[in-house]
Amino acid sequence: MLNIENLSKSYGKRSVLQDLTLHIEAGEIYGLLGSNGAGKTTTINILCNLLSADSGKIAINNKPVSEATKPLIGVAPQENLLYKALSCEENLNFFARIYGLSNQERRKQVQLSLEAVNLADRAKSPVETLSGGMQRRLNIATAIVHHPKLLILDEPTTGLDIEARYEIWELIRQLQSQGMTILLTTHLLEEAERLCQRIGILKNGRIVAEGTLAELRQLIPAQEIIIVQTEDKASAIACAQYYGFSTRHYGNDLAFLLTEHLELKEIIDRFDGISLDSISRQQVRLEHIYIEVTQS
Numbered sequence: 001m002l003n004i005e006n007l008s009k010s011y012g013k014r015s016v017l018q019d020l021t022l023h024i025e026a027g028e029i030y031g032l033l034g035s036n037g038a039g040k041t042t043t044i045n046i047l048c049n050l051l052s053a054d055s056g057k058i059a060i061n062n063k064p065v066s067e068a069t070k071p072l073i074g075v076a077p078q079e080n081l082l083y084k085a086l087s088c089e090e091n092l093n094f095f096a097r098i099y100g101l102s103n104q105e106r107r108k109q110v111q112l113s114l115e116a117v118n119l120a121d122r123a124k125s126p127v128e129t130l131s132g133g134m135q136r137r138l139n140i141a142t143a144i145v146h147h148p149k150l151l152i153l154d155e156p157t158t159g160l161d162i163e164a165r166y167e168i169w170e171l172i173r174q175l176q177s178q179g180m181t182i183l184l185t186t187h188l189l190e191e192a193e194r195l196c197q198r199i200g201i202l203k204n205g206r207i208v209a210e211g212t213l214a215e216l217r218q219l220i221p222a223q224e225i226i227i228v229q230t231e232d233k234a235s236a237i238a239c240a241q242y243y244g245f246s247t248r249h250y251g252n253d254l255a256f257l258l259t260e261h262l263e264l265k266e267i268i269d270r271f272d273g274i275s276l277d278s279i280s281r282q283q284v285r286l287e288h289i290y291i292e293v294t295q296s
């Protein structure tokens with residue numbers, strides 16, 4: 001559905017995208033992850049034909065990106081793009097006009113978009129009277145009012161409370177079930193884990209890892225991870241090395257990667273003679289994989 005091949009882009013001497021290649025299948029939710037400044041927004045702007053690449057190819061539904069492909073894409077940007085004094089309906093009408101929908105089509109699509117984001121009962125409410133979560137849902141409605149094939153959600157839940165976040169997650173799943181292909185950027189790894197069928201991790205303008213969660217798990221040499229609290233980290237690390245456990249530092253946490261399942265007693269026995277304050281076990285999660293591929 002979306003094919004990006006060898007995309008490169010520099011701002012002056014700063015190279016931001018370097019031979020970026022990624023493919024998104026029709027109907028999937030693809031999560032594009034990367035630290036601040038990794039090049040996600042630059043990629044989105046090139047996709048939307050707002051910025052030109054230095055080299056490379058992008059095609060949406062086999063059509064090269066151009067003014068003609070703009071209607072195939074809907075973008076909900078990081079910062080809500082809404083007119084606060086206008087009502088929900090007026091905002092949606094404004095965006096529908098920009099996309100050139102006929103009067104009849106516009107009435108239908110505005111109503112459908114309001115229903116899709118569960119704001120039909122707030123159609124006449126000025127945006128400034130809506131909660132943060134509602135405003136974010138309306139921001140998504142403005143991106144789907146012209147019924148695009150590809151919906152781009154740039155950090156759709158950043159800054160929202162957990163209930164508003166759940167509502168947006170449910171909305172994203174519903175849009176997918178209606179046939180939309182979704183490109184999602186997020187810094188919330190749990191969001192990517194819960195929503196995305198495939199995930200690409202961007203570092204220095206390149207995809208350094210890509211796949212389903214199960215495929216990405218293969219990139220970390222661990223069945224599970226143990227987190228150890230101890231005053232004597234050096235001895236714990238030496239002991240772990242002896243038993244072949246790889247060491248990791250996740251923030252202040254000292255972690256060891258286990259390549260096979262061990263009972264808790266077996267783990268404690270391995271650290272015999274070392275004063276441990278606590279040991280906890282964790283499943284391998286996207287955050288571990290992310291650190292593995294971005295910090296190596």
Ligand SMILES: Nc1ncnc2c1ncn2[C@@H]1O[C@H](COP(=O)(O)OP(=O)(O)OP(=O)(O)O)[C@@H](O)[C@H]1O
Nearest residue numbers: 011012014016034035036037038039040041042043
């Ligand atoms: N117009 C511009 N001129 C010069 N440099 C730019 C411009 N836009 C972005 N950059 C730089 O390009 C790099 C990539 O920026 P981009 O906004 O694409 O990253 P991002 O992955 O979206 O980051 P974030 O997660 O913070 O939104 C950054 O170093 C940024 O400072």
